[in-house]
């Protein structure tokens with residue numbers, strides 16, 4: 001297990017973009033080009049448009065100040081540099097404030113295809129383009145509000161499933177074709193191939209189905225869920241909150 005950061009003063013750091021080495025820009029470039037070649041076919045249009053809207057390019061590691069200038073003008077979201085995995089409560093609080101915690105390290109060449117912890121490619125390339133979409137932006141903030149106010153371990157664990165099967169590993173049907181939008185699928189060729197291939201069971205998304213579905217981290221996912229639009233995600237968060245409230249009154 002990688003230890004989570006609980007203390008706000010240790011969590012937030014500066015990116016120091018000028019310190020990236022030529023080798024790190026080259027690794028970003030390689031990752032970006034390889035994934036985009038496939039995602040133009042397999043990635044959600046919302047993701048592909050988001051890449052353009054926030055100005056991510058192949059030739060250099062993104063400077064978060066420049067990304068945020070564009071992103072904030074579109075939806076009010078910011079990508080905030082952090083030192084590592086945040087404690088869930090702190091992570092949810094950030095989401096509720098339209099701040100997305102992003103690691104800023106670049107993986108090494110030996111880790112090109114897989115690394116267990118997040119890096120800037122997973123966090124910024126994988127997550128941040130969707131934050132430029134108004135509906136996804138509202139969903140993610142609302143998720144943060146509901147998750148930050150979760151009162152029991154069970155509620156947190158159910159919301160973690162919702163996050164996993166949407167933000168991290170979500171699929172969406174666009175013009176009759178199933179595309180990837182979850183960051184784990186966007187940032188990894190192997191996860192994406194499994195998700196769209198014959199050995200993954202793709203089920204229609206519903207909150208109830210997701211709440212019943214367990215998952216294993218660090219495995220290729222055998223079951224995933226397909227939404228018809230991001231409106232379904234926003235509705236699912238509202239449904240989750242009203243389910244929790246009803247349970248609390250019993």
Ligand SMILES: [Fe+2]
Pocket residue numbers: 118122123127168183184
């Ligand atoms: Fe992620």
